[in-house]
Amino acid sequence: MLNIHGVVTAATLSLALFSGAAFAGEMVKIKDITGREVSVNVPVERVILGEGRQIYFTAALDTDHPFKRIVGWRDDFQKADLDGYNIYLKKFPEMGKIPTFGGMKDGTFDIEQAVTLKPDVIIMNIDAKSATEESGYIDKLSKVGIPLVYVDFREKAMENTDPSMRLIGKLFGKEKRAEEFVQFHDAQIKRVTDKLASVKDLKKPVVFMERAGGYSDDCCMSFGNENFGKMVDIAGGKNMADGIIPGTFGVVNPEQIIASNPDQVIVTGANWELYVPGGKWVGVGPGADKAVAEKKLADLMKRPAFTDIKAVKEGNVHAIWHQFYNNPYQFVAIQQMAKWLHPDLFKDLDPEATFKELHDRFLPVAYESGYFVSLKPRS
Incomplete structure (x- = not known):
């Protein structure tokens, strides 16, 4: 594990390497929404969501079971969208057992906990980028073989939603499904913009x-x-x-x-x-x-x-x-x-x-x- 000074121990590194070998797949280099090049073994099978409300996009891709890849997530979904949380919890009661994390922005994210869950990737919102970099989380995660990618539905949502969905589709092995969503998304906006343009x-x-x-x-x-x-x-x-x-x-x-x-x-x-x-x-x-x-x-x-x-x-x-x-x-x-x-x-x-x-x-x-x-x- 990481010791109190953030140094990676041999045991942790071995665990991370074991995790990377646990799921056969294709190692690919992808660019996240910030332009960072990240190597990820796809399709990912074990995912940590940097925000619980990222379930809004996992649900659109893994519609049959939106939690099947989620091994950990931030604890904001219930607090920020109680009605939505309860609707999902009723249909997917196992959701309530997913381990929760604090946030990287407030410094409560627990890397040791993340490592024990053996994630193939951590998906973070772009608004946490500064805090993530300042705290050294990316370097620490990289040393234990855990890639982190950024998506954005918040800071520049109209610019970054489509590429974010395509990125997640690549990670999940659901490119076709992601493209179907993107086409629906764009067509519905055009119903407004085309009318206004006329x-x-x-x-x-x-x-x-x-x-x-x-x-x-x-x-x-x-x-x-x-x-x-x-x-x-x-x-x-x-x-x-x-x-x-x-x-x-x-x-x-x-x-x-x-x-x-x-x-x-x-x-x-x-x-x-x-x-x-x-x-x-x-x-x-x-x-x-x-x-x-x-x-x-x-x-x-x-x-x-x-x-x-x-x-x-x-x-x-x-x-x-x-x-x-x-x-x-x-x-x-x-x-x-x-x-x-x-x-x-x-x-x-x-x-x-x-x-x-x-x-x-x-x-x-x-x-x-x-x-x-x-x-x-x-x-």
Whole structure:
């Protein structure tokens, strides 16, 4: 094992070498989403997920059994998406026995635990790259024969989702399945972008995206020109925080919201009972109680930054599942936002039907409504 100074012992190295020989396959060099060249024995049979919510992509590839390769994962799925977690747990109770890890970003990832699980690969989100490099995790893992690859559905999601899915398809030996998903993903986005491109002098409403509204009492987290901010642009809107927030994530103050007077407000939310019990967050997600979600969304609009803005007065206030910001299903969010921003243009578009088709074709659990709610105009 690694001793207290992070030195690799002979026993650990022997274990790692044994692990590498345990599964016959093809050793290939792949480039991960950062451009790093990594040697991996494919198809991988034993995988550690750097984030539990990466199950969103394993489920789309290993639909018959999304946990069959997973020997360890970070402990965030249950906390960040309790409703989704419970749906998967009901169908796959063995999921609850998968060993969990802390995160590399907060320094709680346990390399010794990882080595004992003999993974063929560790899949990390790109947002953990700096912390992973600074802590020396990659070098330490390399010394014991464990490759690490980065994927991205969060920092530059619209740019990196397709190559990330293809990369995972290569790792899993599911290239054809990954390509089918990519084609579906891209075709569903084109249903929005092609329609918008056909409109001359399109008027783009100003949209304020509030990230995790009600999660804390602070106002207000939002998105710059990536993630949900980019989705707003693709859906035919103008992201209010673009130009205010320099990166992907940041904060705008109440005065900026009042001065911008946005045409639309979209709040991201999920069931965060394990993070903030009884919080003011809007619990949209699979099987959510929409009446409760609408009530909480309406309460958030009573904050000083929102009471007199155009969006609230005209009832153009919505909540959307927060986890679209970190998985390959963003096309559903784009369709729903396009329908909110341009209802006449997209009156025949049905994002719920799109999401159900995704479940029917690619996912092992049935679709349950509850991912979106909207407020009615004031009388």
